[in-house]
């Protein structure tokens with residue numbers, strides 16, 4: 008592995024040097040160069056099929072396929088992305104973001120963790136797999152889809168999936184764009200939340216009116232909007248939009264048990280990642296990890312109305328608006344949540360006020376894996392062997408296209424990632440911890456070996472894991488329930 | 496009166512030509528010129544004492560005094576202002592704002608109504624008074640204080656009053672900066688609301704946090720602020736700040752009776768002055784006129800938090816702020832209301848959130864006249880005679896320095912105005928209706944004649960008015976109560 012690792016670091020540095028900022032049109036040529044870089048690297052590694060999909064409307068994506076020798080072997084599609092976040096504020100970087108440097112165990116640079124590092128991990132993982140097995144082809148048929156628009160919300164992923172559906176056909180998707188829980192606690196991510204954002208605008212008249220002459224006798228759009236926002240949550244922090252929780256699938260007892268066993272230091276989390284928040288708050292009856300992982304939210308991301316410049320304007324404002332972002336969990340449906348929000352706003356629009364609700368796109372659906380699925384357990388076992396310790400289940404509260412991959416390809420999606428939550432992705436001084444990433448590659452090398460057997464004997468596994476973790480069989484979710492869940 | 500009127504119109508046009516926009520430092524020299532213009536006009540009229548107070552920090556104010564022949568005659572101080580509002584948007588004016596033109600009964604120009612027209616009305620009124628009585632001095636000792644900062648909120652009026660308290664000493668203040676209710680319904684204004692504005696800022700952390708990673712587990716400053724705002728009113732539109740109504744003096748039954756008799760067309764008011772508001776709303780149990788005249792309010796004049804630019808930012812915002820403007824009525828006290836607001840905000844600040852309350856200045860106190868005071872009744876009778884019709888009581892919902900004049904000089908203040916609510920003051924195409932203003936001057940000519948008698952026999956009047964209006968004596972507020980009220 009060590010010779011492989013040296014090349015790997017040099018390669019990753021070279022790839023990071025291409026500033027593939029997809030959100031910035033000035034860098035779209037770099038996104039194309041980044042795709043070409045990856046295609047060249049894959050060809051060098053011997054992947055028989057390598058394609059750069061650059062016919063638009065999506066920014067260039069890379070597709071590759073390396074068939075197993077056994078035509079009956081499972082087909083696995085790996086998802087990742089090669090576009091990166093912008094680098095502002097660039098002055099906060101200790102090294103130039105596109106001149107990667109290694110300092111001890113860390114490699115610094117934009118994309119080092121999210122997601123070039125993890126995609127490179129897959130290249131290394133396959134090399135290690137081939138070296139360890141002595142095979143000339145992987146134990147599973149491997150396909151790779153590395154898109155160039157993830158940081159822009161994957162606006163064309165559905166187009167790509169529709170256009171190349173046959174080519175992308177697989178028995179399993181391995182989704183690689185999430186972190187482990189902690190260096191000390193490697194985990195299998197079991198789900199991401201979805202999200203949907205509505206801009207709600209309330210209007211009470213055609214002009215701002217004088218607060219002396221009219222105040223008290225006419226509706227105030229800003230007050231009407233604030234009353235709507237205040238009605239979104241009840242006193243227990245639960246979302247009071249009628250029907251909002253109807254389709255919410257609660258996490259299994261096993262998952263909650265795992266979450267509770269994770270080394271989560273709330274005070275350190277508040278002071279560190281949360282940058283000085285003084286109290287963890289939220290929905291009563293759930294822990295902070297649960298609130299941010301498996302519970303839906305309704306956040307006001309922005310609000311504006313009336314005069315907000317220097318000094319005071321004594322007006323009754325005619326208009327106010329707010330952006331409401333809901334994070335969603337399985338099995339909440341985007342269209343149903345839209346409908347519930349529309350109805351809620353209509354019911355909370357007072358006389359003399361009109362309300363408009365505009366959704367930003369159709370949103371991103373939530374996704375959760377079947378924790379009893381043999382592929383999930385294979386990921387867990389591969390990580391456990393590579394990290395040489397017990398591997399628990401975790402989740403992430405953010406969102407990604409896992410549900411779309413599932414919906415379009417109609418196969419299970421599992422998460423496999425080996426980065427860390429404190430990698431400062433999307434922020435200055437992004438880094439990746441190399442020994443962790445290398446263990447991830449090691450786990451992948453094992454995973455491809457495990458999968459052919461595991462995917463042949465799905466029934467044998469569930470009892471195994473619950474017994475191994477010392478949990479009662481009753482904690483296991485009913486298979487029927489989970490089956491349904493994957494269709495969220 | 497007609498010869499006088501011609502000169503009057505020419506003079507007013509000349510004065511309007513001086514763009515005395517006090518809020519604009521580029522026009523401060525014009526404010527000084529405007530003061531000089533008025534001083535010159537007063538001297539030409541024969542006022543024995545005319546002074547321009549231009550030693551700062553206030554913009555130049557004009558003081559004048561014309562003693563009555565009878566040293567025992569009442570001393571009346573007239574208050575007005577000669578600064579004017581800015582003229583933006585200037586392209587909406589049909590004539591240049593500082594080139595006054597007469598079209599039929601209307602004189603157009605910035606300040607035609609507010610307040611140069613009304614101050615000029617006083618000059619004309621005194622000329623008419625002297626002409627009608629054949630006297631060489633008014634029947635009361637007249638003093639005039641015309642300030643240059645009213646449109647900027649009279650920031651130095653207390654300084655002027657403190658500095659010149661002895662000189663300004665009077666038995667009565669006539670406050671001239673309010674309109675009649677309507678051309679068809681001349682009224683005596685009986686009060687103005689005060690106001691106080693607090694900027695309330697809520698902070699939940701040092702950084703905006705990602706709504707995926709942190710959402711649901713940390714406080715959201717915008718939601719906390721919206722919940723505070725929503726708590727300000729109850730379902731009946733009453734202000735739910737504990738203690739807020741403790742000192743609110745309800746209008747007398749007589750005043751409510753008068754308000755109800757005024758020709759107020761709510762639908763026309765909504766469509767016209769309120770520019771298309773579709774429903775009059777507010778505190779349950781009160782009419783629109785009452786809600787805007789004699790009831791206190793709590794309006795959100797501006798609110799801002801999080802990201803409000805184009806598109807969406809999926810953040811949990813760290814901070815949000817709002818400006819809360821309360822219109823106040825007698826006998827609410829500025830400092831007590833400040834304290835109540837501070838306490839309310841503290842009680843509605845959730846865990847993990849800090850709140851800061853900053854007041855913009857100390858606010859403007861409310862004021863209401865004693866409707867039984869002989870001077871109030873003299874104003875009513877003078878207007879009734881000039882307009883040849885019954886004159887009812889009205890109020891205005893806006894604010895002015897009447898309470899300060901009362902507090903510093905320790906004498907009653909009565910309102911005398913002869914402009915109209917639809918004069919478009921503070922807006923393009925400000926105008927004054929000349930026949931109405933001339934009747935106002937006529938009423939003033941009478942008022943100065945009435946006052947020496949009326950102020951000598953205060954006890955005789957109250958029974959008179961209530962009887963005349965056909966109202967039961969019980970509707971009269973207790974004198975003790977009213978006495979106290981004037982100290983609000």
Ligand SMILES: [Zn+2]
Pocket residue numbers: 088121122157184
């Ligand atoms: Zn990513």
Ligand SMILES: [Zn+2]
Pocket residue numbers: 576609610645672
């Ligand atoms: Zn004015």
